[in-house]
Amino acid sequence: MHLTDIDTRVGSKSRYEFSHGNTLPLTGVPFGMNYLAVATTDQDTSWWFDPELPYFAGLHITHQPSPWIGDFQAFTMRFKTRDDRELDDYRPQDAIFRPDLIQLTSLSQQLLIRATNDRFGGKIQLTNFSNRPSKLIIEGKKVQLISASDQEVIFSSNNFAGSEDPHFTMYTALHGKFGAVKLVTTTELKKIIIVLNDENLTYATSFISQEQAKFNLSQLTLMSFSDLHQQVVAAWEEKLNLIRISDHDQNKVKTFYTNLYRSLLFPTQFYEVTSEGQEVHYSTTEKKVLPGKMYTNVGFWDVYRTNFPLYGLLLPRDFHDFMEGFLNSTKENGYLPRWLSPDERGMMPGTMLDVLVADAAVKELAPDLLEDYLEGMLKGAESSSKDSKYGREGLEEYKKLGYVSTNYPESVNKTLDYAYSDWAIGQVLQKLGRELEAQKYLKRALNYRNLFNPEIGLMNPKDDQGNFVPINTTDWGNGFTEGSSWQNSFNVFQDVVGLIKLYGSKAAFTAQLTKLVNQPALYQVGSYGQVIHEMREMIAQPYGQLAISNQPSFHLPYLFALADAPHQTEILVKQLCTSFNATFAGYPGDEDNGSMASWYLFSSLGFYPSAPGVGTYIFGIPSFDYVEIALPNEKTLTLITENNNEVNNYVAKRTFNGNKVEQTISQQDLLKGGTLITSLSLLPE
Known part of the structure; x- marks a missing residue:
């Protein structure tokens, strides 16, 4: 793997109406506190980067996890040699957008700009080709100048899409050789204009205080640009080199490592280390500085299926740190968080952190946290919050009726998510030796059955009298989240065997999955009342109602394998992987x-x-000739694919350490290391 092969702009060719990723070209370190990116507009919008525009507004300090969530404590650094308000011209094809480095030439300002960004701050190096002095202009909503000298400037920013604390503030410290410094106020934003007497700039931020920002800055000022850049490179290589791939198709290899980069960006660090070595964070809920770790910019409904299991396999220390931080969030707001940015945003149904706790329990990833987490899990399962952002909406109905009724939006998804969380609670209780209590929640985990309508073979909303509400199976909303009954009815992760029984046989179950894939990708706007981008993205892919464009469909191709139809899984997965590439429209x-x-x-x-919580993996079909995975226990997992080419779409044979393996394998077995050999064939054998 070469870090120089990763272009951070992959997936950034997106709009409100249609997403090819809705990513941003973020430069920093894995799970860092700040990211640095190029902004191509100075407008107040969440879609502030277009990879093809030949002009830019400046370098943006960002904490934006998604355009649908918005940013917080963001500001833009513009570099000028002329007094103009125009956007600056550059050649996107000549610029460098990498995880470790941004480099571009401002043609209009005659400036070469190089930037690298670490956990709390970074360095910017300018080369001025003009005969005019350069200026730094800091722009942002609610930016306030605190102090200025010829070597240090301190300012604050207080802007966010949402937060419990209206006074939540970020402090930024700059180091360099400065001339005049002034604050300019306009109708829309404030600007700090700084004359630069040197072409090198160091910056650092803090959510704690201006003193902490100065301390964070002090860790960077003694380093050269090259030294800091190499430190950032090393941070990426440490994690990217955990997986080494050799393959005949270098485009696939590039796509893999680009996705590995993307998987290592979130959640982001939201705690700092003081000069005394103490870990502290600013609690926007308690509105004060508290001890301990904290992480943010994560929606658990989005991430529980894939990247947290990845961290649990490859990065158990990071997984534990994340869980430690989320536990602090739970203690401070009273409920397990659902969508943090920087604090609870209340997005999406369910408290899916429950199932990550269960995953930690079954994989022995955080045994020291289970007792404290269980307290929060039980509160969420039994106590309703007056604020719908917290806990389980419709909980009292769920406990009384065994489902959430149409009195609440997304009622089916809420019911299925709550049932999965109940199962997760049961797993944790069992792990802690509390078997009798566990049985209560394991029984509640079967509540998904209450919404299964055998007449249509799908989940169906019910009113509070127990009656199924008539639905069109391609209607979006009407009890479902970002999809119809087709995408959401199979979210019974905790009991696939029981779900299959509702169909009467594995054959009937796979027939329904086959119908899901083979039917046209039709949709009705349903309760959404308008076309949303997820609808367009589903029909743009040739997989019927299997919307690989969104999370509820992620596991659908693997259900065939769990129903003893592995070849359907293999052909689907191989085709679905072709929907990914390393271009600006890569997702x-x-x-x-x-x-x-x-x-x-x-x-x-x-x-x-x-x-999560089951502790096993389903086999699909590998893409690469040869892979070595460095496991956290210093063992190596080697993956070899025989007869690997574009036309061989099926698995003929699979062995692990010389022994034939079936459709699943446990995490414990994978962690033993060894060699997994998969032989592919043109037709199923």
Whole structure:
């Protein structure tokens, strides 16, 4: 793998109406606190980068996890040698957009700009080809100058799409050789204009205080640009080199590592280390600085299926750190978080952090956190919040009726998610030796059955009197989240065997899945009342109602294998992987927080997590000739694919350490290391 082969612009050719990823070209370190990116507009919008525009507004400090969530504490650094308000011209094809480096030439300003970005800050190096002095212009909503000298400038920013604390502030410290500094206020934003007497700039930020920002800055000022850049390179290579691929198709290899980069961006660090070595974070809920780790910019409904199982396999230390941070969030707001940015945004149904706790339990990833987490899990399962952002909406109905009724939006998805969370609680209780209590929640985990309509073979909303509400199976909304009954009815991760029984046989179950794939990709706008981008993205892919463009469909191709029809899984997965590439339009839908990238990583390696909390993987079909995975226990997992070419779409034979393996394998077995050999064939054998 060469870091120079990764272009951070992959997936960034997106709009409100249609997503090819909705990604941003982020430069920083894995799971860093800040990211640096080029902004191609100075307008107040969440879609502030277009990879094909030949002009740009400046370098953007961003914490935006998704355009649908918005940014917080963002500002733009513009570099000028002329007094103009225009956007600056550059040649996108000549620029460098990498995880470790941004380099571009401002043709209009005659400036070469190079930037690298670490966890809390970074360095910018200018080469001025003009005979005019250069200026730095800081632009942003609610930017306020605090202090200025000839070597240091301190300012604050107070802007966010949403936060519990209206006074939540970020402090930024700049180091360089400065001339005049002034604050200019316009009707829309504030500008800090700084004359630069040197072409090198160092910056650092803090959510704690201006003193902490200065301390974070002090860690960077003694380093040269080259030294910091190499430190950022090393941070990426440490993780990217965990997987080494050799393949006849270098485009696929490039796509893999681009997706691995994407999977390592979120969640982002939201705590800092003081000069005394103490880990602290600013709690926007408690509105004060508290001890301990914290992470943000993560929606658990998006990420629980794929990237957190990836971290649990390859990066158990990071997984534990994340869970430690999310536990602090749970303690501070009273409920398990659902969508953090920077605090609870209340997006999407379910408290899917429950199932990550269960995954941690079954894989022994965070035994020290289980007791504390269980307290929060039980509260979420039994106590309703007055604020719908927290906990389970419609919980009292769920406990009384065994389902959430049409009195609440997304009622079917809520019911299925709550049932999965109940199962997760049961797993954790069992792990802690509380078997009798576990049985209550394992029984509640079967509530998904209450919404299965055998007449249509799909989940169906019910009113609060127990009656199925008539639905068109291609209507979006009407009880379902970002899809219809086709995409969402199979979200029974905790009991696929039980779900199959509702169909009467594995053959009937696979027949319904086949119908899902083979029918036209039709949709009705349903309760959404308008076309949303997910609808367009589904019909843009040739897979019927299997919307690989969105999370609810991620596991659908693997259900065939769990129903003893592995060849259907193999052909689907091989075809679905062709929907990914390393271009500006590289994704079939939103690449939410690494979730879609991690789907591709697992699927191209040839195995996919059955479900968090189960602890096993389903085999699909591998994409690469040869792979070495460095496991966290210092063992190596080697993947060899025989007869690997574009026309061989089926698995003829699979052995692990010389022994034949069936359709699933446990995490414990994978962690033993060894060699998995998969032989492909033209037709099923």
